[in-house]
Amino acid sequence: GQNIDQPTEMTATEGAIVQINCTYQTSGFNGLFWYQQHAGEAPTFLSYNVLDGLEEKGRFSSFLSRSKGYSYLLLKELQMKDSASYLCAGMDSNYQLIWGAGTKLIIKP
């Protein structure tokens, strides 16, 4: 079956660094997406990885290891506005996204 696992909730301090992990199992693989979803709002695209390694985009970076079925999202210099849910989604061989339940990130001052 297809499955995405990520922690339900994490807490971090403003200014710190946090890593949100995701493991995936998909039927075929066409890449791994990370989306951000603030409470009551729509998910918005953060990053896409299809090759192994780290993709850096400002304060956010995303890593992929295809052999391990593993990805993480790294958030640096945390700001209060980063409080949100972070959704991991794997794209299967039919180009359909398989979504995790999201990790709710709580930032404390």
Place this chain on the structure above:
Amino acid sequence: DTAVSQTPKYLVTQMGNDKSIKCEQNLGHDTMYWYKQDSKKFLKIMFSYNNKELIINETVPNRFSPKSPDKAHLNLHINSLELGDSAVYFCASSQGAGDVNEQFFGPGTRLTVL
């Protein structure tokens, strides 16, 4: 200039009623989607549709049906609403089908069935 819009934002209705949610995208995308996000926050794909193909998630009851009057619109019709249909429904779109493309989401419609 909203990219993906949905109406209504909130919908409260009684069990057994029939309702529709409208979705429009002005991005010129070929593919549109409907997702259901339940209280546990899982996003579950219900339908993906382009002008060639409708892909239905087999777990979606046939009370749910997508209607696409043109490429920019994909409306969701729900018949005989049930309590378990209460959720947030998101419309999304992406450029092309059968390829890797970022999906753009609408603001969501919170459906409450009483």
